[in-house]
Amino acid sequence: MGHNMTANEFQELTGVPRETMDKLVLYSETLTKWQKSINLVSNSTLPNMWLRHFYDSAQLSGYITRTDKPLKILDLGSGAGFPGLVLSILGLGEVILVEGVGKKCSFMKQIIQQTDINAIVYNKRIEDLAAFPVDLITSRACADLNKLLDLTEKFIKPATKCLFLKGKNVENELLLAEKKRCFGVKKFPSKSDRSGVILLLSEVEARTKKEK
Numbered sequence: 643m644g645h646n647m648t649a650n651e652f653q654e655l656t657g658v659p660r661e662t663m664d665k666l667v668l669y670s671e672t673l674t675k676w677q678k679s680i681n682l683v684s685n686s687t688l689p690n691m692w693l694r695h696f697y698d699s700a701q702l703s704g705y706i707t708r709t710d711k712p713l714k715i716l717d718l719g720s721g722a723g724f725p726g727l728v729l730s731i732l733g734l735g736e737v738i739l740v741e742g743v744g745k746k747c748s749f750m751k752q753i754i755q756q757t758d759i760n761a762i763v764y765n766k767r768i769e770d771l772a773a774f775p776v777d778l779i780t781s782r783a784c785a786d787l788n789k790l791l792d793l794t795e796k797f798i799k800p801a802t803k804c805l806f807l808k809g810k811n812v813e814n815e816l817l818l819a820e821k822k823r824c825f826g827v828k829k830f831p832s833k834s835d836r837s838g839v840i841l842l843l844s845e846v847e848a849r850t851k852k853e854k
Contacts, residue, residue: 647693656700658732665731665757666696672753673722680745682722698834699725699782702805703732705830705842706778712736712760716776716797718768719784723750725807726780730754730761735777737761740768768793775799782807787815791823791846804843807832812839823848 649670653663670691676682687694702725706713713735717726720739727750730737739761741747747765754761764771773796781790790806791798798804808815816827825846832838 646690647697649692652692652697652700655697658700662731662733665759666728668756669723669727669731669753670696672749672756676749676752680749682746682749683724693834695722695724696728698807698832698838699728700732701833702780702807702840703729703734705805705828705840706734708734709777713777714738714775715778715780716740716794718779718781718790718794720750720763721746721782723753725782727753727759727761729780730759731757735760738776739763740771741765742767773797776802778802779804780806783809786811787819787841788822791819795848798846800845800847802846804841804846806841806843808839808841809835810837810839812841816841821849 649667673682673691674688677688683691683695715726715729715735715737717737717739720726720741723739726737726739737760739750741750741763742765744765747763750763754763776797779794779797779802784790785793787806823846826844828842830840830842832840
C-alpha cells in the first residue's frame, strides 16, 4: 500500500460491521486528541494509524479460535490498547489489559467507557498481579519472547495459547526461548508489516532439568 490506510480501507479489508467500525473510529479520534498531550504511540505512526495500529492488531483475530463462551484474554504492556482493546471491540471476549504507565491506563479506561466493551485495565506491573486462568495471552512489541514467557508463566495453563506480534529478530528469540521451555509454535507473516511475524504458541511448559 503506497499511501496511508484509511478507515474505509480498513473496513473493506476486515469486513467488520458498521457498529464495530463506529467504535474503532471513536477510538482513533480519541487517540489523536490525547496524543497531543501524552505520547501514546510514536508520532510518526499517527498518519498511518489504521495500518500501523488498528489493522496490525485486528489481524490477530484470524488466528483466534472462537468458542461458545467469551475468551479471557490477557494483554501485556498494553500501551494505548493495541492489540487488546481492538480485540475487545471486535467482540473476541473479556480482555484484561496490564500497563504500568498511569496516563496510558487513563486513556484505555476512557476508550472502554466510550465504546462500552468488555475490558478491564490494571495499572500495575504484571509481576504484581495475582494469577488467574486465561485462554489467550497477547502482546505487541513489549519484550523479547523469553521475558514475555517469564512474565506470564503464572497465567499459563495447558490450554492457554499465546499470540505475539514480533519483529525480524524472531528466530533468535525462538532459539533462546526453546532452551528454557517446550512449546508448539506456528508462524504467520504479518499483513501490516513486511518484517513482522505473528507467533502462535501452544502447550507452553518449562523444560525439566533432564531435557535441558
